[in-house]
Amino acid sequence: MNSRNQSYVVYVLLFIAIIAMVIYSFSQNATTSGVLTINQLASEVQNGKVARIVTDENKLTVTYKDGTQKSATSTKETGATLVDQLTALGVTSDKLSPDNVEIEIKPPSAWLGVATALGYILPFLLLAGAFFFIFRQAQGSNNAAMSFGKSRARMFTGDQPTVTFADVAGVDESKEELQEVVEFLREPQKFIQLGARIPKGVLLVGPPGTGKTLLAKAVSGEAGVPFFSISGSEFVEMFVGVGASRVRDLFDQAKRHSPCIVFVDEIDAVGRQRGAGLGGSHDEREQTLNQMLVEMDGFDTDTNIIIMAATNRPDILDPALLRPGRFDRRVVLDRPDVRGREAILKVHSKGKPLEPVVDLGVIAKATPGFVGADLENLVNESAILAARRNKTTIGQSEFEESIERVIAGPERKSRLISEEEKRIVAYHEAGHAVVMNSLPEADPVQKVSIIARGMAAGYTLALPLEDRTLTPKKKLQAEIIGLLGGRAAEDIVFDDITSGASNDIERVTQLARSMITRLGMSEKLGPMVYGQKEELIFLGREISEQRDYSEQVAEQIDGEVRKLVNESYAKAKDILKEHRDKLDAVANRLLEVETISREEFEKIFPPPTPKRSGTPTYAS
Structure with missing residues (x-):
């Protein structure tokens, strides 16, 4: 029994004790409302007003015979009979004859002693039970304190x-x-x-x-x-x-x-x-x-x-x-490959009503980098989306929508933007798509949309053809150029830049610095790692970088990072200037339908060269 149940028991016992005391008080009041003294009873009997007397131990119940039957209660002396007491008080024998008054003597009750004992003992038992549960609860708290060092496994x-x-x-x-x-x-x-x-x-x-x-x-x-x-x-x-x-x-x-x-x-x-x-x-x-x-x-x-x-x-x-x-x-346990992702999808979709056209292999190819928890969430999001659409089965469209929800967040169609901002977003995303499609090392563009998702006003989704463990330098450079395509398109079309590329620039800077300092991909600085990262445990998650290079090398690192980013930005602008007609066509189509699939995009701008495999790219 836990402490909460013990408290309930204590309250119930106290409530019963209070009710018993109230009932006993009322019964006492009821019995004392019509009390006669033995002298008054003798006088009433002598005057012939009493019809019947019932004797129950020492308690007398008197019934009158004056037309309206009414009762009163009296008590006789212990150790003497009622007749002896009435005779001693002056009642004549003829008044006590059966013709004048009927006297009934009840036998003693077998439960009288038990009831009397309970009347005295029950309150003490209730109080003792209440104290027992209170002390037991206190002892349980003490045991909880003593078990502080016990295992919580x-x-x-x-x-x-x-x-x-x-x-x-x-x-x-x-x-x-x-x-x-x-x-x-x-x-x-x-x-x-x-x-x-x-x-x-x-x-x-x-x-x-x-x-x-x-x-x-x-x-x-x-x-x-x-x-x-x-x-x-x-x-x-x-x-x-x-x-x-x-x-x-x-x-x-x-x-x-x-x-x-x-x-x-x-x-x-x-x-x-x-x-x-x-x-x-x-x-x-x-x-x-x-x-x-x-x-x-x-x-x-x-x-x-x-x-x-x-x-x-x-x-x-x-x-x-x-x-x-x-x-x-x-x-x-590493991130699963495409076969592992397909097997995980089969496990999590077991028991769920899938449409016959659903191809888990295609979904597995579209989710590179996903771990088991992501795939479980993907299947669950698909089931929720199908239920919201009042469908009885889960289709391929629900899985494709859920992939984008897991990657970028839910759509925010209710977000209102001006026509000018919508045009800027369309050219920004078109810039990403055109630049990525022009580079042979970049991933093929799967979808371009100007519908806001999460914190992004629009997005361009590029997925690799197959999984890769190693990432070449050209692939990383292509990813930087593709991420800078949105800023380059704003600069070329509007002769101005906006804050929409803030996330792209942050990712470009981190990727470029990692190439120079961590991956040894700088011809000038050579295949070396600059800066040893170490964690300051006593400061939580804060990570410091031990600087093991001179100020001159730091300047060279900054110069190499700046050179890599600037060259990539110039390359992105050159591609967009070369394919300005494709940029305009994609942007205008986005303004019309808001979302372009891979098939529709390649109809507008077929890829100049075959695509290679790599890691997925998501540009906002």
């Missing part, structure tokens, strides 16, 4: 698994890595007899949304063993030593339920590299990490406990946590 039994490897797609290599963990948990003796030591810890590494937690649950579901799930941040509290206590309690629970899996999500919350903070809460984090290292190192080969952890930042974890004997196996 949630335990899931493996009897009825909700997630198995069949529910995880797009990470075939990772599933193969974890298959031997499943086999060890199912048949540990097969490995122990040969002297094999299964990895004590498995670290799942990958970008957010790639399915690290889902894969850990699938391992538990396949093995059919208990699964303890806890977040790294749940160990650390404001009191020093609580995190270490919770770690000990967690591992004690795991040993009692062996074989089992202990899954620590976002382990970087407590597993950061030690000695990098400035005291305070970081001391508590270090103690928690130290206790975790001790517990993991103390496992025997026959403990049958697998520690699984997930993080998207393995670079900041403490080296002692990653050494063999602790987290000695690292499973990387």
